[in-house]
Amino acid sequence: MDAKRELVISLFLKSFRPCDILKKLKQLGINERFIFRTIKRYKETGSWKILPKPGRKRTVRSPKAIKRVRERVRRNPAQSGRKMAKELGISQSTMKTILKDDLRLISYRKQRVHGLTxxxxxxxxxxxxxxxxxxxxxxxxxxxxxxxxxxxxxxxxxxxxxxxxxxxxxxxxxxxxxxxxxxxxxxxxxxxxxxxxxxxxxxxxxxxxxxxxxxxxxxxxxxxxxxxxxxxxxxxxxxxxxxxxxxxxxxxxxxxxxxxxxxxxxxxxxxxxxxxxxxxxxxxxxxxxxxxxxxxxxxxxxxxxxxxxxxxxxxxxxxxxxxxxxxxxxxxxxxxxxxxx
The missing domain is CATH 3.30.420.10 (Ribonuclease H-like superfamily/Ribonuclease H)
Structure with missing residues (x-):
């Protein structure tokens, strides 16, 4: 991804317009939004690199915690989020954020159906x-x-x-x-x-x-x-x-x-x-x-x-x-x- 951003800026510095950059790099899977955001970042910061986000690092919702939740869900998809939060020692709100935002999981209700022998x-x-x-x-x-x-x-x-x-x-x-x-x-x-x-x-x-x-x-x-x-x-x-x-x-x-x-x-x-x-x-x-x-x-x-x-x-x-x-x-x-x- 960094190589694509660097390529966009190199063409921008050669006076290529965004539409021309899109034509040249479309085959690489680069879209118009990516080009505009990269150019905007370069104009504002003088670099195509993404700067680290401010604020303190995650503590509870860490990569390790996300991995543990992922493994638990893989072993038992029917386990409740409340029970997992209690067993892992994290809050229910954090567990909800991990399941929804980090793992992109959706909670589906079980439904009653007629049994088949x-x-x-x-x-x-x-x-x-x-x-x-x-x-x-x-x-x-x-x-x-x-x-x-x-x-x-x-x-x-x-x-x-x-x-x-x-x-x-x-x-x-x-x-x-x-x-x-x-x-x-x-x-x-x-x-x-x-x-x-x-x-x-x-x-x-x-x-x-x-x-x-x-x-x-x-x-x-x-x-x-x-x-x-x-x-x-x-x-x-x-x-x-x-x-x-x-x-x-x-x-x-x-x-x-x-x-x-x-x-x-x-x-x-x-x-x-x-x-x-x-x-x-x-x-x-x-x-x-x-x-x-x-x-x-x-x-x-x-x-x-x-x-x-x-x-x-x-x-x-x-x-x-x-x-x-x-x-x-x-x-x-x-x-x-x-x-x-």
């Missing part, structure tokens, strides 16, 4: 490989159901309020209330990269058995829409392994009425990370719903429909196009989840 992992890998081979070029129509609660969505990580004191805000602005007997709305959604099927609301108390699923969801709701949209264009229907989906009657109906579909024996079990509605659409809708305080169930349904209908097709298309890449990521991860839910 070894059998499930092996099954995910096997079925993902089959899906890559069998449905490589066909447009897939993804489907899923979602239970929405008529209460404000709360993100524990990102829902924050900045203030000097908590007393600056009224209590109702600081809390997100949750109720046991909150109203619920069950919806069934379906889309492909070129089609977004209108939401279907499942009435409260309805048990989605095989007959209800075939008659009300597939036959009367989905089939007329896809026939009108696709006509003779081939497509593939996807559904998860819910009990009403994997019965012999449902599988036979799908085989008779869809040009192609992913059977219950093909779709990987416990795989919400592969369904675009699970990993993309439902989260998008929760973020767009806003406050639901004071809404009736009917008004809430209208808002759900509005958010669904206004969801940009670019987002839908991108999430559908990510399917094959996610299949490869599951294979690469040997069946493990490649991202946190």
């Amino acid at each position: 070894e059998k499930q992992k092996a099954g995910r890998v096997q079925r993902c490989r089959q899906l890559l081979k069998r449905h490589g070029g066909c447009e897939i129509l993804f489907s899923d159901k979602k239970l929405f609660l008529l209460q404000d969505h709360h993100n524990q990580q990102n829902d924050r309020i900045y203030a000097a004191h908590l007393s600056d805000f009224p209590r109702d602005k600081l809390a997100v209330q949750g109720f046991q007997n909150v109203s619920r709305v069950m919806v069934w959604g379906c889309f492909s990269k070129n089609l977004k099927v209108p939401l279907l609301f499942i009435e409260p108390g309805v048990k989605i058995n095989t007959k209800y699923y075939i008659d009300n969801v597939l036959k009367n709701h989905l089939l007329p829409i896809v026939k009108k949209h696709y006509k003779k264009t081939p497509y593939c229907f996807q559904q998860d392994s819910a009990p009403s989906h994997q019965t012999k009657a449902t599988q036979a109906w799908c085989e008779d009425n869809f040009p192609d579909f992913i059977s219950s024996k093909e779709w990987p079990a416990s795989s919400p990370d592969l369904n675009p509605l699970d990993f993309s659409a439902w989260g998008y809708m929760l973020g767009k719903l806003g406050s639901t305080k004071g809404l009736t169930v009917d008004t809430f349904k209208q808002r759900l429909e509005k958010v669904w209908n206004e969801m940009p097709q670019d987002i839908v298309r991108a999430s559908c196009n990510a399917f094959q890449q996610r299949l490869r990521l599951v294979i690469k991860a040997k069946g493990e989840r490649f991202e946190l839910d």
Whole structure:
């Protein structure tokens, strides 16, 4: 680095302009900011060398202490900063500075995910490989159901309020209330990269058995829409392994009425990370719903429909196009989840 600074000043003393110096030295990885700062330092101090900073040397936050913290983190990344500070005999503020400024580390919260057995992992890998081979070029129509609660969505990580004191805000602005007997709305959604099927609301108390699923969801709701949209264009229907989906009657109906579909024996079990509605659409809708305080169930349904209908097709298309890449990521991860839910 010193050689680069010396080279910049030697060209500057030969009356080269900063833009000319940049053209000559750009291939060395020198940028415009580096050139201006070096010239400014030379004009102010008469030297291109960086002078030592004033003030006393570090005592507690020394290179030795930083090295010790780095080694501890390498051995156990889950150890708390408070515990490390106590064991190393340094303050919590110093430990925080070492972790953040010196080691450039970020504290991530652990998240709860659905567990996968070894059998499930092996099954995910096997079925993902089959899906890559069998449905490589066909447009897939993804489907899923979602239970929405008529209460404000709360993100524990990102829902924050900045203030000097908590007393600056009224209590109702600081809390997100949750109720046991909150109203619920069950919806069934379906889309492909070129089609977004209108939401279907499942009435409260309805048990989605095989007959209800075939008659009300597939036959009367989905089939007329896809026939009108696709006509003779081939497509593939996807559904998860819910009990009403994997019965012999449902599988036979799908085989008779869809040009192609992913059977219950093909779709990987416990795989919400592969369904675009699970990993993309439902989260998008929760973020767009806003406050639901004071809404009736009917008004809430209208808002759900509005958010669904206004969801940009670019987002839908991108999430559908990510399917094959996610299949490869599951294979690469040997069946493990490649991202946190």
